[in-house]
Amino acid sequence: MxxxxxxxxxxxxxxxxxxxxxxxxxxxxxxxxxxxxxxxxxxxxxxxxxxxxxxxxxxxxxxxxxxxxxxxxxxxxxxxxxxxxxxxxxxxxxxxxxxxxxxxxxxxxxxxxTLEGVILRDADILEQLGAVGILRTVCKVGKDTRFHTFTDAARSLQKALSTLPAEVRLASTRSMMEERVRVMGEFLRAAAAEAGENLL
Structure with a gap:
């Protein structure tokens, strides 16, 4: 270095x-x-x-x-x-x-x-998905103007899951993204099933 x-x-x-x-x-x-x-x-x-x-x-x-x-x-x-x-x-x-x-x-x-910009952007999208994406969002609850409750965080995660995969540009990123998409989808389904209407 x-x-x-x-x-x-x-x-x-x-x-x-x-x-x-x-x-x-x-x-x-x-x-x-x-x-x-x-x-x-x-x-x-x-x-x-x-x-x-x-x-x-x-x-x-x-x-x-x-x-x-x-x-x-x-x-x-x-x-x-x-x-x-x-x-x-x-x-x-x-x-x-x-x-x-x-x-x-x-x-x-x-x-x-530029390719450098595409690589950075693709990587940053991956960081918003999967288990790490969940952790990064949930830890902001109560500390970020966007996330006052778990419901706010879940809504943000669902939006990420629905919109970000289509934004990825490189084939290598798409292959890396598949598992992160699966993990985030399963988490959101489990949270909804466990909390019902009481996620807060």
């Missing part, structure tokens, strides 16, 4: 709050390595984008005011801050634009125009 990579990892380790936010970045990068097998792409760009794309969701970076938080664009924040962070760590200057572009289009609604 080069010195700039170590710097980026340590920066995110320090800034990722609450602490569970840190796990997403290494998992995401590991997924990109699987997705990208056999493809020619710039791993420096993908690595940096994986580690910095969610900077705007961390406590200390996002607004504390609930109204401001509800309107917060965490992706725009990451796009704004990333060049300065990478520039101060010795990251190749000519690659910064590629990192910014990948971050800007990493959401499911994004339309990446």
């Amino acid at each position: 080069g010195s700039w990579r170590e710097g980026v990892v340590e920066y995110i380790r320090r800034e990722a709050q609450p602490v569970e936010k840190f796990g997403h970045q290494p998992r995401l990068y590991a997924l990109t390595l699987e997705i990208g097998k056999g493809l020619e792409y710039d791993d420096d760009v993908v690595f940096a984008a994986c580690w910095l794309h969610d900077l705007g969701v961390f406590v200390g970076h996002r607004p504390e005011d609930p109204v401001a938080l509800a309107a917060w664009d965490n992706t725009a924040y990451a796009v704004e801050k990333t060049p300065g962070i990478l520039g101060g760590m010795g990251f190749p200057e000519e690659k910064i634009a590629g990192v910014v572009q990948a971050i800007a289009t990493h959401q499911p609604t994004g339309d990446p125009q």
Whole structure:
């Protein structure tokens, strides 16, 4: 691992709050390595984008005011801050634009125009599915403006299950996605059966 990579990892380790936010970045990068097998792409760009794309969701970076938080664009924040962070760590200057572009289009609604951006976006979609996707959503109940109850979380998971699989672009990602879709579907069916109308 080069010195700039170590710097980026340590920066995110320090800034990722609450602490569970840190796990997403290494998992995401590991997924990109699987997705990208056999493809020619710039791993420096993908690595940096994986580690910095969610900077705007961390406590200390996002607004504390609930109204401001509800309107917060965490992706725009990451796009704004990333060049300065990478520039101060010795990251190749000519690659910064590629990192910014990948971050800007990493959401499911994004339309990446580079392979690096597609790999990042596909990997981020996988992180919203399966057992990990369930954990990431449920842990936000009571701490996120979108999730006040388990019903809110279940509704979000159902939406992810219904919409995200169609957004995946690469064949390698689709094959990795199948088990995650099955796990999430079974979880939602079991939760509905066990809780009935009393999920809250």
